[in-house]
Amino acid sequence: MKSSVRTVIALAVLAAGVDQTWGQKTVAIPLDALDKQLPHNVKTEVETYKGLKSLRVVDAAPADAADGIQLVVLNNTSFQDGTIEIELAGAPVENGKSTARGFVGLAFRLDDTAKDAPRYECFYLRPTNGRADDQVRRNHTTQYISHPDFPWFQLRKDFPGKYESYADMVPGDWTKLKIVVHGNEAQLYIQDAPQPALVVTDLKHGQSQGKIALWIGTETMAHFANLRVTQ
Numbered sequence: 001m002k003s004s005v006r007t008v009i010a011l012a013v014l015a016a017g018v019d020q021t022w023g024q025k026t027v028a029i030p031l032d033a034l035d036k037q038l039p040h041n042v043k044t045e046v047e048t049y050k051g052l053k054s055l056r057v058v059d060a061a062p063a064d065a066a067d068g069i070q071l072v073v074l075n076n077t078s079f080q081d082g083t084i085e086i087e088l089a090g091a092p093v094e095n096g097k098s099t100a101r102g103f104v105g106l107a108f109r110l111d112d113t114a115k116d117a118p119r120y121e122c123f124y125l126r127p128t129n130g131r132a133d134d135q136v137r138r139n140h141t142t143q144y145i146s147h148p149d150f151p152w153f154q155l156r157k158d159f160p161g162k163y164e165s166y167a168d169m170v171p172g173d174w175t176k177l178k179i180v181v182h183g184n185e186a187q188l189y190i191q192d193a194p195q196p197a198l199v200v201t202d203l204k205h206g207q208s209q210g211k212i213a214l215w216i217g218t219e220t221m222a223h224f225a226n227l228r229v230t231q
Contacts, residue, residue, distance in 0.1 A: 026230040029074060029212075031055040036092065038073040038112075042216060047223075052087065052175060054225040057216050059093065059182040068147040071118070072214040074227075079108050080209035082231025084179045085153070089223045090127050090215075091172040096219035101126035102171045103217025106179060107147070109203075111145045117148045118169060121203055122215055123179055123188045130169035142188060142197050146204035167197040174225075183207050 032046045032053065038191075041061035049052060059070050090104025105124025112118045122145050129141040144163040145152050155163045167190040169175050178189040180196075184203045187196035212229065216222045 006201045013064075020153070021222070024230055026228055027230060029077065029227045031224055031227055033215075036075050038075055040069055040071045040073065040118075042070050042072060042198065044072060049089065049223040049225075052174065052223075052225040054223040055214070057214055057220075057222045057224065059216055059218060059220050061218070067147070067151055068122075068218065069117070070216045070218075070220070071110075072224075073110065073118075074212050074214070076211040077229070078177050078209060079181075079212050079229060079231060080207065081182050082229060083181075083187060084096075084108060084212065085187050085226070085228045085230075087174050087225045088125075088177055089174050090125060090216065090220055091170055091222075092128065093219045093221050100219040101217070102222070103220050104222040105215045106177065107213040107215045109205060109208045110183065110213050111208065111210045119205060119208075120147050120213065121145075121186070121205055121212065122147060123177070124215055124217065125167070125169060125175065125177070125180065127169050127171035127173075127175070130167065130171075140164050141169065142190070144198060144200045145187075150204050163198075163200065165198045167191075174223075 043058045043060045045056045047056050061070050088104050090102035092100035092102050105122055107120040107122040110120035124139050124143050129137045132138055142165045143152050176191050180187045186200045188198040190197045214224050
């Protein structure tokens with residue numbers, strides 16, 4: 001009898017478009033629902049990019065703007081612990097500066113109620129570093145930050161090499177990204193790798209809860225697709 005009940009529940013969940021295991025469920029979050037998004041300092045457009053229906057996000061911040069303000073906040077999300085999976089592609093905009101890297105990533109546990117600046121945790125990529133000839137640049141391909149108190153340059157200065165790492169990727173190509181979060185710890189996985197590319201054991205905002213946001217950096221054109229959240 002118990003087996004029959006579980007089968008019925010599983011079929012009902014699949015029919016609803018939600019994957020579920022006991023105690024957790026995976027929900028696909030559509031990125032073409034523009035009315036459920038709040039863009040900050042970016043321009044967005046739904047388009048098909050390299051075979052995937054995606055959200056195109058382009059930097060539109062003022063030239064002298066501070067880092068970390070180019071976001072697409074997903075209003076109907078609430079996340080504390082669990083797994084976030086997405087496919088993304090980032091590249092520098094045409095005629096961008098030589099310092100542009102195609103910065104692209106995902107912010108989580110975002111609190112946008114602060115008057116001065118949103119608070120969030122974030123993993124992001126520097127795709128042009130992935131196959132650079134300079135090994136030091138390669139070592140800076142992935143990055144963790146905690147906005148606004150722990151920007152990349154402060155973390156690099158105080159903890160060299162601790163919050164960034166190497167991962168193979170190509171600018172403008174789709175990259176699978178998975179973030180696993182539990183308490184004060186988080187792991188970043190790239191391209192279905194069995195081991196994380198970056199491990200953080202001291203998330204700076206603690207065990208807070210907040211929204212999920214698509215994240216890009218200066219002079220970036222990015223695409224996002226297939227966002228799934230398990231919690």
